[in-house]
Amino acid sequence: MAREVVLDVSELEPPEPLTQSLAASERLERGDYLRLLHRRRPCLLYDNLVQRGFASETRAGRVVACEVFIWRVGDDEAAKAARAAAAMLPPADHL
Amino acid sequence: MSYTALSLAQTPPLAVPLRYLLTAPLFAAAAGVVVVFAPEALLSRWTPATLAVTHLLTLGFLAMTMFGALQQLLPVLTGSRLPHAPLLSALVHIGLTVGTITLVLGMGTNHAVMLEVGTLLLLITVDIFAVVVGIALLRARSAHATVGAMGGALCALLITILLGSGLLRHFEWQVPFIHPLTDLHVMWGLAGWVVTLLIGVAWQVVPMFQLTPDYPRLLRRFLVPLLLAGLALWSVVRLAFATDIPFVLVILALLVFAATTLWLQLRRRRLPDVTLSFWRVAMVMLSGAVLAILLPGEHALLFGVLFILGFAMSAVNGMLYKIVPFLIWLHLNNRLQQSGQWQGRVPNMKQIISEAAMRRHYRLHLLLLGLALLALFWPVLARTAGAALAISALLLWWNLWQGRRVYRAVLHGATV
Numbered sequence: 476m477a478r479e480v481v482l483d484v485s486e487l488e489p490p491e492p493l494t495q496s497l498a499a500s501e502r503l504e505r506g507d508y509l510r511l512l513h514r515r516r517p518c519l520l521y522d523n524l525v526q527r528g529f530a531s532e533t534r535a536g537r538v539v540a541c542e543v544f545i546w547r548v549g550d551d552e553a554a555k556a557a558r559a560a561a562a563m564l565p566p567a568d569h570l
Numbered sequence: 571m572s573y574t575a576l577s578l579a580q581t582p583p584l585a586v587p588l589r590y591l592l593t594a595p596l597f598a599a600a601a602g603v604v605v606v607f608a609p610e611a612l613l614s615r616w617t618p619a620t621l622a623v624t625h626l627l628t629l630g631f632l633a634m635t636m637f638g639a640l641q642q643l644l645p646v647l648t649g650s651r652l653p654h655a656p657l658l659s660a661l662v663h664i665g666l667t668v669g670t671i672t673l674v675l676g677m678g679t680n681h682a683v684m685l686e687v688g689t690l691l692l693l694i695t696v697d698i699f700a701v702v703v704g705i706a707l708l709r710a711r712s713a714h715a716t717v718g719a720m721g722g723a724l725c726a727l728l729i730t731i732l733l734g735s736g737l738l739r740h741f742e743w744q745v746p747f748i749h750p751l752t753d754l755h756v757m758w759g760l761a762g763w764v765v766t767l768l769i770g771v772a773w774q775v776v777p778m779f780q781l782t783p784d785y786p787r788l789l790r791r792f793l794v795p796l797l798l799a800g801l802a803l804w805s806v807v808r809l810a811f812a813t814d815i816p817f818v819l820v821i822l823a824l825l826v827f828a829a830t831t832l833w834l835q836l837r838r839r840r841l842p843d844v845t846l847s848f849w850r851v852a853m854v855m856l857s858g859a860v861l862a863i864l865l866p867g868e869h870a871l872l873f874g875v876l877f878i879l880g881f882a883m884s885a886v887n888g889m890l891y892k893i894v895p896f897l898i899w900l901h902l903n904n905r906l907q908q909s910g911q912w913q914g915r916v917p918n919m920k921q922i923i924s925e926a927a928m929r930r931h932y933r934l935h936l937l938l939l940g941l942a943l944l945a946l947f948w949p950v951l952a953r954t955a956g957a958a959l960a961i962s963a964l965l966l967w968w969n970l971w972q973g974r975r976v977y978r979a980v981l982h983g984a985t986v
Contacts, residue, residue: 488779488843490899490919514781526907 476506477556483512485539493519500529500545508557509545516541516567532557534564541567580645582652584901584977586659590638591894592970593667597630598883598963604678605956612945612952615870616746622678627878628759629670629692631963633727635886636767637662639893640703640720643771647717648710658702665695682743689735696731700724715790719770722794726762726801730755754805761820762801764882765856766794769827771889779892780846782834789830797823817863824860828853844928848888851936855880875942879959887935887966894970895922898977905981917980922973931969934962 482499484492496511497520503509511517516533520543524531528548536542544561546553601623605611608619641659645651652658673688675681707721733755737747777784784790800819807816832853835846859876862869902916941955 486781488781488919489896490903494916494918523907 477552478504478507479510479556479560480507481510481512483539485512485514490519492517493523496520496543496545497523497527500524500527503545503547503553505547505550506552506556507546508550508553508560509543510557510560511543511545512536512539513541513543514539517543530554532561533567534561535567535569536564580649580651581897581900581904582641582645582655582659584897586655587638587642587897588894588974589659589663590634590641590666591890592967592974593663594631594634594638594886595963595967595970597626597634597670599960599967600630601626602956602958602960602963605959606953607956608678609945609949609952609956612871612875612942612955613949615874616748618678618680618745620871621745621747622674624874624878625670625674625677627883628764629666629673632764632878632882632886634666634670635890636723636764637666637699639771639889640767642893642897643716643774644703644706644710644720647714647774648706648712650706650709652702652706658699662695662699665691665698669695676743677745680745685738685743685745689738693731693735696727700728714773715794716770716773719766719773719794722798723763723767723770726758726766726798730759730763733758750809754808757817757820758801758805760877760882761824762798765824765827766797768882768885769794769797772827772831775889775892776831776834776849779896780835780838780843780849782838785830785834789826793823793827821860821863824856828856828860844925844932845888845892847932848884848891848935851939852881852884852888855884855939871946872943875939875946879942880939884935884939887931890966890970891923891928894973895919898922898973902977902980915980915983917976922976923969924972927969927972931962931965934958934965938962 480499480503482496484495487495492513496509496517499509499511513536521531524545529545530548531543531545533541533543542561542564544557546557604619604623604626608617608622610617611619611623614620641652641655645655669688669691671688672684672691676684676686676688704721704724707717707724710717733751737749737751737755740749740751741747773785773790776782797820800816800823803816804814804820807813832850835850835853838846855876859873859881862873862876865872896919899916899919899922906915938955938958941951941958945951945955
């Protein structure tokens with residue numbers, strides 16, 4: 476059963492959102508995905524995630540401006556659950 | 571501001587901005603030393619010492635930090651690097667440093683040759699910088715408000731330096747320069763170049779580092795055009811009809827910027843920090859400087875202290891305490907990532923420059939502001955204010971230098 480790990484970095488000052496997001500991603504276990512709540516689109520995060528073997532999907536948030544769903548590449552169960560959760564939110568094109 | 575507008579992969583080598591940011595406090599310290607030995611700098615607008623101190627602060631401290639910040643921010647905002655960034659940075663840094671020292675020595679000693687050489691060096695340096703940065707701005711695909719503000723600030727800088735050099739030539743390289751164009755030179759430099767660039771930078775760093783909401787879209791679009799149009803209209807009307815009425819547009823723009831920034835800061839959700847404290851002081855001082863303009867009679871020195879030390883220096887100090895640790899963190903993170911080392915080894919911002927050290931400097935800066943303002947009415951305090959300026963600036967330099975030491979130490983530790 477896939478598990479959602481929520482991390483709210485929306486009130487942290489740069490670069491804490493990045494460092495905490497990466498640390499939380501590294502702690503994900505098989506089947507887990509990270510739901511990151513952020514005040515903005517975290518532009519520095521994406522390259523760092525790719526380099527460490529993570530995939531992500533970004534959406535406009537309901538409570539905060541931006542939500543990023545993160546899972547390990549190759550973890551199909553987490554990917555499916557993360558994409559399903561992301562699909563519930565509006566696209567992030569305007570962010 | 572939006573992170574989508576940032577392209578941090580384009581960040582230039584750390585030395586490109588850092589050499590400016592580490593040089594600037596030394597000029598401010600030199601200004602303090604001049605006041606200690608020539609306290610008349612705080613007594614009259616028209617003494618050689620006043621001119622020397624003013625230009626040590628505006629060129630040596632403010633322009634120096636702003637040139638460094640521009641070279642850092644521009645590639646990140648526009649997504650394209652400045653051509654030959656390390657060479658450009660080194661050349662402009664030398665030109666600005668030597669040009670400022672020569673000009674200021676010429677002002678302090680009323681030495682015509684030094685004034686002429688200093689002016690020439692600064693004209694060449696600023697022109698090179700303006701052309702390279704101007705081309706980059708014209709090529710920028712980013713429609714970000716900060717990019718527009720940078721272009722406006724650069725135009726204001728060119729007007730300032732042309733007016734300044736024109737005044738020097740008009741007076742055949744002799745100080746002081748009592749002339750109708752002097753006020754234009756001062757206002758294009760302070761309200762034009764300094765405020766416009768600080769506004770542009772504020773669009774980015776206030777929401778990012780002070781965790782405030784974004785500045786209203788309407789303001790980002792129209793505030794800088796209003797300010798610069800106001801300055802242009804005022805300049806023409808003043809020269810043609812000897813009236814200052816259009817300056818009300820400039821005053822309006824300055825007050826709107828100060829009030830909006832304070833309002834955004836009130837809406838932030840976190841505990842206060844040093845940058846926030848510096849910026850609050852800066853905005854209150856900017857409002858005070860505007861009031862000094864509106865007061866009947868001549869209050870140029872009061873305006874100068876409130877604007878240069880109170881507003882601009884406070885804002886730059888606060889900015890430096892975010893930008894320098896962030897850049898050091900960013901470069902360490904990139905370097906260690908490239909060498910395949912996990913970024914957990916990178917110190918956090920508070921470890922790069924400690925909160926306590928910054929807070930000490932903030933308190934000293936407040937003391938400096940109090941002393942400088944009191945010295946205008948009680949001249950016996952002028953030397954003490956000068957000493958406070960020198961010590962405060964050296965403390966700023968020391969704090970920034972500690973950040974650089976952490977950078978070197980972490981890199982060294984990571985490669986052995």
